[in-house]
Amino acid sequence: MIQFCSHCGHTVVFETPPGDNLPRHVCPACGHIHYENPRLIVGCIATWEDRILLCKRAIEPRLGYWTLPAGFMENGESTAAAARRETLEEAGADPLIGPPFAMISIPHISQIHLFYLGQLANGEYAAGEESLAVGLYREEEIPWQELSFRSVHFCLERFLDDRRKGHYQFHEQVFGPDGCY
Amino acid sequence: MIQFCSHCGHTVVFETPPGDNLPRHVCPACGHIHYENPRLIVGCIATWEDRILLCKRAIEPRLGYWTLPAGFMENGESTAAAARRETLEEAGADPLIGPPFAMISIPHISQIHLFYLGQLANGEYAAGEESLAVGLYREEEIPWQELSFRSVHFCLERFLDDRRKGHYQFHEQVFGPDGCY
Numbered sequence: 001m002i003q004f005c006s007h008c009g010h011t012v013v014f015e016t017p018p019g020d021n022l023p024r025h026v027c028p029a030c031g032h033i034h035y036e037n038p039r040l041i042v043g044c045i046a047t048w049e050d051r052i053l054l055c056k057r058a059i060e061p062r063l064g065y066w067t068l069p070a071g072f073m074e075n076g077e078s079t080a081a082a083a084r085r086e087t088l089e090e091a092g093a094d095p096l097i098g099p100p101f102a103m104i105s106i107p108h109i110s111q112i113h114l115f116y117l118g119q120l121a122n123g124e125y126a127a128g129e130e131s132l133a134v135g136l137y138r139e140e141e142i143p144w145q146e147l148s149f150r151s152v153h154f155c156l157e158r159f160l161d162d163r164r165k166g167h168y169q170f171h172e173q174v175f176g177p178d179g180c181y
Numbered sequence: 182m183i184q185f186c187s188h189c190g191h192t193v194v195f196e197t198p199p200g201d202n203l204p205r206h207v208c209p210a211c212g213h214i215h216y217e218n219p220r221l222i223v224g225c226i227a228t229w230e231d232r233i234l235l236c237k238r239a240i241e242p243r244l245g246y247w248t249l250p251a252g253f254m255e256n257g258e259s260t261a262a263a264a265r266r267e268t269l270e271e272a273g274a275d276p277l278i279g280p281p282f283a284m285i286s287i288p289h290i291s292q293i294h295l296f297y298l299g300q301l302a303n304g305e306y307a308a309g310e311e312s313l314a315v316g317l318y319r320e321e322e323i324p325w326q327e328l329s330f331r332s333v334h335f336c337l338e339r340f341l342d343d344r345r346k347g348h349y350q351f352h353e354q355v356f357g358p359d360g361c362y
Binding site for chain 1: 190192216217253258259261262270293310353355
């Protein structure tokens with residue numbers, strides 16, 4: 001929660017600025033408006049031969065559960081560069097980033113999860129600081145009961161389905177607190 | 182620029198937190214880390230018959246230039262809901278939101294521009310507070326020399342090209358400071 005102005009240190013108020021239609025944290029001293037916006041989490045479905053790269057999380061939330069490499073996009077990078085960086089950082093593998101594969105809005109936590117397809121040049125990987133373990137998994141080896149997030153489950157299902165069909169589409173989805181809509 | 186902690190009001194320092202690899206604005210008093218992330222601008226290529234909905238901007242930047250309805254995504258909404266809201270707010274028209282059409286990363290300003298296709302039920306519109314004028318334009322009427330942003334130009338070009346081909350694809354692009362890459 002924003003309580004103090006990041007520009008001048010004064011206590012902020014929560015009110016709708018003139019010309020706006022939503023309340024914001026506004027500084028009554030210097031006038032600065034503190035906008036808060038959804039964050040993009042970008043990741044990669046990186047494959048080598050018929051296997052998918054998964055990471056066991058070393059950090060909360062969902063410590064110990066399996067995830068696709070993904071994380072908060074940083075200022076100054078493109079979405080594809082973020083997907084590559086996260087795969088490098090979490091899984092020690094450098095994917096050739098392909099097309100965007102899935103975009104999932106999660107309004108109740110103000111996040112958008114964006115996943116790219118990626119191809120690895122070889123079967124090498126190494127767990128990064130945020131991973132307890134990393135592995136390349138065949139379809140029948142995926143730990144479905146130990147996946148970290150609903151968006152990871154969604155991506156893996158859609159990916160395997162598209163792979164069977166021999167054609168990868170771009171998938172858009174919205175997750176509500178209690179299901180998809 | 183962040184100079185004061187939004188949680189406790191103390192002066193922040195700019196340093197790399199333990200376990201991180203980028204410098205952040207960190208509060209030495211309460212420990213709060215002020216992450217800054219790219220922002221999503223979401224808009225709509227809304228059409229009625231063979232015409233495209235364009236708005237003449239009433240606000241800076243690019244006041245007086247023509248744009249597709251678009252704006253900063255708000256917390257608590259989906260990307261498609263943001264596209265619909267912006268079209269309602271800026272152009273007084275309620276589109277049936279279709280598939281995502283284009284996603285453009287602009288790393289040097291830490292923005293991602295995302296545009297949906299949208300269909301209008303009729304030819305009605307009304308300029309909102311952020312628009313000087315709104316109109317439905319045929320291809321030959323588009324004011325190419327008076328467009329507001331490069332992403333708008335990109336979307337209109339790709340849209341018209343796809344329409345001629347009879348098939349709409351999802352377009353991904355990265356804009357650098359001096360061109361596309």
